[in-house]
Amino acid sequence: xRIAVVHDTLRPTYTSKQLLRAIKELGGTPxxxxxxxxxxxxxxxxxxxxxxxxxxxxxVLVRSIGFTLDVDQFVFRAAILLHMEETxxxxxxxxxxxxxxxxxxxSLVSLKRAGILVPFTLVTEDIWYAYEVIKKLGDVVIKPIQxxxxxxAMRFKDADLAYEVMRTLISFRKPIYVQQFIEKPGRDIxxxxxxxxxxxxxxxxxxxxxxxxxxxxxxxxxxxxxxPDLEDLAIKxxxxxxxxxxxxxxxxxxxxxxxxxVNGTPDWRGLEAVTGVNPAREIVEYLIRKIKGVEQ
Numbered sequence: 001x002r003i004a005v006v007h008d009t010l011r012p013t014y015t016s017k018q019l020l021r022a023i024k025e026l027g028g029t030p031x032x033x034x035x036x037x038x039x040x041x042x043x044x045x046x047x048x049x050x051x052x053x054x055x056x057x058x059x060v061l062v063r064s065i066g067f068t069l070d071v072d073q074f075v076f077r078a079a080i081l082l083h084m085e086e087t088x089x090x091x092x093x094x095x096x097x098x099x100x101x102x103x104x105x106x107s108l109v110s111l112k113r114a115g116i117l118v119p120f121t122l123v124t125e126d127i128w129y130a131y132e133v134i135k136k137l138g139d140v141v142i143k144p145i146q147x148x149x150x151x152x153a154m155r156f157k158d159a160d161l162a163y164e165v166m167r168t169l170i171s172f173r174k175p176i177y178v179q180q181f182i183e184k185p186g187r188d189i190x191x192x193x194x195x196x197x198x199x200x201x202x203x204x205x206x207x208x209x210x211x212x213x214x215x216x217x218x219x220x221x222x223x224x225x226x227x228p229d230l231e232d233l234a235i236k237x238x239x240x241x242x243x244x245x246x247x248x249x250x251x252x253x254x255x256x257x258x259x260x261x262v263n264g265t266p267d268w269r270g271l272e273a274v275t276g277v278n279p280a281r282e283i284v285e286y287l288i289r290k291i292k293g294v295e296q
Contacts, residue, residue, distance in 0.1 A: 001291065003059040003284070004031040006038075006081075008066040014269055016063050018280035026284055031057070035065065040080050048084065059090040059287050062098060063265055092287045093264045097242035101264030104145050104177060107241060108261075114240035116233065117258045120180040127166050130176045134159040139181040142166070144174075149216035149267075155181060181211075182253050188213045188260070189224055189250040191234035192271055192279055193243075195286050195295065198231045200277035202270075215270035223275050230257060237262050244290070245283055247271075 003023045005016045012020060012032050023030035039049040048055040065077045081095040093101070100106045105123045112118050122133050123145065134140050134156065142165055144152040156162035166176050191201040201224040204213035213219040226234070234248040237259045247266030251258050268279050289295035 001028040001058045001288065002031060002056060003028045003061065003287065004033045004055075004057050005061045005063060006033045006035060006065075007063040008035050009064070010034045010036075013063065015267060015280070018278060019061055019063070019284060022280040022284040026281070026288060028284070028288070031055075033060075035077055038080060040083060047087070048080075057084070057089050058291050059092065060084060061092050061283065061287060062095070065098075090287060090290050092283070092290070093243045093245065097244075098264040101241050101243060101246065101262050102146055104143065104147075104261060110240045111237055111259050111262070114236060116237055116240065117253075117256055119182050119258060119260065122176070122178040124176050124178075125170065127163070127170055127176065130166055130178055131159055131163050134162050134178060137178075137180050141179045141181050142169075143177050143179060145177045149214050151216070153212065155211055182251050182258060182260075184251045184253065187222075187252075189226070189230070189252070190221075190266075190271065191226060191230070191248045191250060192245075192266065192268060192277075193234050193238040193248060194245040194279060194282045196235060198226060198234050199279055199282050200271055200275040201226045201230075201234075202274045221270050221274035233257055233259065244286060245279070 005019045007013060007016050016032065020030040020032060033050055037050050040047045041049060046054045062081060078095060078099060081091055085091045085095060100110060108118045108121055122130060124130050139157050141153055141155050142162060154165060169176055187203045187205045189201060190204055191198050202221040203224045204215060204219040204221055206213045207218040210218065215221060230250065233250065237248045238246040241262055243264050247263040249260040251260055272278050286295060
């Protein structure tokens with residue numbers, strides 16, 4: 001069984017190396033594919049090539065399709081992974097679900113449709129309307145519509161300061177993504193779900209003087225034992241987006257547990273350090289069950 005790990009980088013990252021090792025330990029043949037080396041010959045019976053050599057695969061684990069892409073590059077990379085799915089290769093996470101999770105706006109739409117509590121969020125290109133909404137809300141976060149690890153997220157209590165940032169976004173033809181700031185007890189929860197199970201969870205505690213809890217932003221991880229209700233919420237959130245695994249960010253708000261977002265390619269180095277759980281084997285085992293038809 002040949003299973004590839006696909007990433008934007010030329011050399012495997014920490015998590016990619018763990019996945020490659022797990023594939024080998026479970027009896028598979030691991031293949032690492034930098035996306036820039038991947039080609040497709042549309043009219044060929046064996047269309048997928050890596051550096052000109054035929055690429056025959058049973059499964060693909062997508063770790064990244066790229067961080068800074070232009071539209072054409074994004075469309076091509078998404079299309080080739082969708083093409084793989086259509087030829088019978090099992091892609092994890094499924095590409096359309098992965099793209100939905102990558103888009104914060106569409107993610108929240110799916111979560112809300114599933115009956116999951118989410119923050120008040122405005123997505124617009126109308127800077128004047130956004131300005132009025134921010135004045136009413138009083139405390140907001142402006143985020144990139146795509147992104148992770150807290151990069152680019154800015155908190156504002158002053159609508160006029162927010163206006164200057166929004167004006168810059170509009171000048172670069174970027175949509176405005178405004179979310180009401182949710183008061184929390186200095187922490188949030190990252191739950192790691194594979195299939196129908198939460199395999200690990202941690203509290204992420206914001207560093208002193210910061211509101212961001214992301215590990216990449218200096219947050220501190222502490223092991224967390226989820227209640228059954230929170231476990232169910234995390235699993236429900238991953239299923240709402242059609243993902244096979246994901247990292248779910250939950251905040252303990254005054255209105256109850258609220259899901260901020262679901263990451264379809266979550267990092268787990270911080271989670272592993274805190275909980276001792278390495279998700280790589282669980283992820284690969286789940287994909288193998290899908291390939292064998294054991295997992296529906």
